[in-house]
Amino acid sequence: MDSTGTAKAATGRPGKTRDRGLSAYRALPGVPDELVTADGSLRPLWQPLVAHLQSLSDDALTRATGRADQYLRDSGVFYRQYGSGQSVERPWPLSHVPVLIHEADWAELAPALIQRADLLEAVMADLYGENRLVADGHLPAALVAGNPEWLRPLVGVRPASGHFLHFLAFEIGRGPDGRWWVLADRTQAPSGAGYALENRVATARAYSDVFDALNVHRLAGFFRDFRDALLGLRGARDGRVAIMTPGPLNETYFEQAWIARYMGVSLVEGEDLTVADGRLMVRTVSGLRPLDVLWRRLDGSYADPLELDPASRIGTPGMVAALRQGGLTMVNSLGSGVLETRALMAFLPSLSLHLTGAPLAIPNIATWWCGGAAERAQVMAAQDRLVLSAALGTGLPFDRQGESTAAATLAPEALAARLATQGADLVAQEAVTLSTTPALIDGQIVPRPMSLRVFLARTAAGWQVMQGGFARIGASQDPTALAMQRGGSAADVWIVSKDEVPAVSMVAPAEPYLRSTPGALPARAADNLFWLGRYVERTEGIIRLLRARHNRLAEGGRAALPLQRQMDALLATYDVDGAAGLSPGLLTTLGAAVATAGQVRDRFSPDGWSALNDLDKTARRMAGQVEPGDDAARALSALLRKLAGFSGLVHENMYRFFGWRFLSIGRQLERALAMCGALAVFADEKAPVGGLDLCIELGDSVLTHRRRFSVGSSRETVIDLLALDPMNPRSLRHLIDGLSAQVQALPGAATHGQLSELGRAMLRTQVEIATATPETLTTESLQALRGNLAAISDLLTGAYLR
DSSP states (O other): OOTTSEEEOTTOOEEEOOOTTGGGOOOOTTOOBSSBOTTSOBOGGGHHHHHHHHHSOHHHHHHHHHHHHHHHHHHTOEEEEEETTEEEEEEOOBOSSOEEEEHHHHHHHHHHHHHHHHHHHHHHHHHTTTOHHHHTTSSOHHHHHTOTTSOGGGTTOOOTTSOSOSEEEEEEEEOTTSOEEEEEEEOSSOOOHHHHHHHHHHHHHHTHHHHHHTTBOOSHHHHHHHHHHHHHTSSSTTOOEEEEOOOTTSTTHHHHHHHHHHHTOEEEOGGGEEEETTEEEEEETTEEEEOOEEEEOSOGGGSOTTTSOTTOSSSOTTHHHHHHHTOOEEESOTTGGGGGOGGGGGTHHHHHHHHHSSOOSSOBOOEEEOSSHHHHHHHHTOOSOEEEEETTSOOSSBOTTSOBOOOOEEOHHHHHHHHHHHGGGEEEEEOOOOOEEEEEETTEEEEEEEEEEEEEEEETTEEEEOSSOEEEEOSSSOTTOOOGGGTOEEEEEEEEOSSOOOOOOSOOOOOOOOOOOOOOOBHHHHHHHHHHHHHHHHHHHHHHHHHHHHHHHHHHGGGGHHHHHHHHHHHHTTTOOTTSSSOHHHHHHHHHHHHHHHTTGGGSOHHHHHHHHHHHHHHHHHHTTOOTTHHHHHHHHHHHHHHHHHHHHHHHHSOTTHHHHHHHHHHHHHHHHHHHHHHHHHSSTTSOTTHHHHHHHHTTOHHHHHHHOSSOOOHHHHHIIIIIOTTSTTSHHHHHHHHHHHHHTSTTSEETTEEOHHHHHHHHHHHHHHTOOTTTOOHHHHHHHHHHHHHHHHHHHHHHOO
8 A cells, every 4th residue: 555545456556445344354363364463464465465356446346256256157157055855056156255375385284185195095995905903903993894984895895096095185274273174084075176176267257467466376287187197097098087976966066067078088977887797888879888987976885786875876786896806996996985984083193103103294173082981081071162973974063065064062061961871973073163264245355264175186196286275165253154055155265376387277298199089978968968959949949939929919910810729739739838928838848958958068068058048047037028929029039049049059169979969860850850740730731821931931941932932832832942952951851861861970870781770760761751742742741751750769769878
């Protein structure tokens, strides 16, 4: 701040100083704060960012934070909120002030976390190997044998990679003494790394100038090195790597799909996989293909219903057997959830001395396993209030996914009563008061409690610590309110260097050029892409038919009533009410397209996903506002233009391999079915007046018809243009020719010159339409052709999509 009372932002542009609550910002008594020291002085590390925030006008700050929020919305970042027996996708709650940590402090923290990672690897190796820690009395037998996360079928199964753990996360926080403490170990299927990267992109967009000025370490190198490590675990250069997801209803599904797309690996579900000849295989449209490396994102007990939890519907039978055969590397190994057990933390200090000869460089929060008289006495001697939870569960204050939960604190006298009856089933932990960090609330900077999730990946050079992380910011000053389910938010973590940091990207170092084979397409993904094409095309057909109906209502009123009745009857086959402005049936079909696209998020471009979501939101916003007639026709035209934008993005940008083929087949098949139906109804000799012109309008061929035929519309001209003309992209001939070309390019369409059953059906249909004339293509013929196309859909499903 200079003598005139102005502050300079990182760009050097002067601006009026805005206090934003900083004059009243104080660290809470006995609580360390990231922004200010105990005497209220601003820490030097934060000065550039604070100066930048103070220099922004209210409007400029709103625009800056709005850029971050808009990026997250455009990218489709969400979290799934549970409650009242249902789940809802909520916008990602970004805290707009990042957490700043100096690289010197981070350099001290990283080796301590690596030491802990090595210790957990050693414990894991013993628990599923010789089990000397229990035999020699370093761990209670009940803690292991009674733990549901200790998976007995995995005992003696050595990992193919030589390591049990490859990707870890640690929940850490600063205690009252200012030191970092480990609050929880995440060894099962750590989440949050992808969200950390999205937080980074969003926050950097909000404060691009100060981000560059502060020399913030990049995150891309961490993901690149881990991707390279996964690729290095393959058995061959063309081996396959995949991420296993519990499915779209999982709360972190967005992140799983996002990381798969970012790292260029497949995203699979349990139903995509099977075990054959001791190998884990992916069901693809080309048949079974072996999988070498699987990064699982579901709990280990659900992975194999045959040997683990028989109630699981998201695993793959035989997966444990495949691991025994040694042909699959699992990240992390099944059974690693045992390391997340809250009670285990009570023994890690002594285990560190026993296994490594050194004390823990970063301590746990104080933890007592209440399984014996000595432990109970130690707990009772504690003066502070304690958190009590199940000894063999992950416990409080954080659940398995890292969401904070309501801490059950007990006074010593109440604890004594619980210990007397449930001592062996309980674990007690010190109730930790977390440090605070600045958060921007209603334009004011206020202190909020914070925990930090730090990620470690095993690479060719050993453990690598992400130069950043994922911070949880409390909704209030209550340290138990960190969970997003309870109003908490997420913040980026900036590791700040005094020197310029190198730019990094996901691009691998230069190596000999070799064009790799595109990845195999799982049958489930092909099925979803096929139906996405159908739902999108069905949505377009409904919009065109509804628009035509409302245009005629606006122009002719009751004069067009006979034709409207037939239009309403055809719309009813799609459960669409033609009389409504924007029928709920249209929204249902569009919603099915969005839901189906959500099943293949990893194969969808962010622009395509954004365009489809924008169309859906626009349609739902319009639904309660438009009136039948001209108002509805205008609204439907706007939706049609948005739908064309989505279709153009997909057509122009999607790689021309199997995924694109199944999406195209779905669209062409649905369009052909709709055209057959429309011609059979409106080009019939008994159709009401105006039916032929309606067909031309539905086929988006009004201008083409005028140019091709100097006479008015007749059944012959309409059938020729919309059914038999191979140059018209909406004609049956063009669509069926396109279908035939796509089918012929699918694997197994022909073997040694002999067509498959699908290929033969496709060829018969193609010959039928190619040899037809307007006179022979009667209403009955059109209905039969529609039946043939439906049969082709069934054959395609049977051959590739099951």
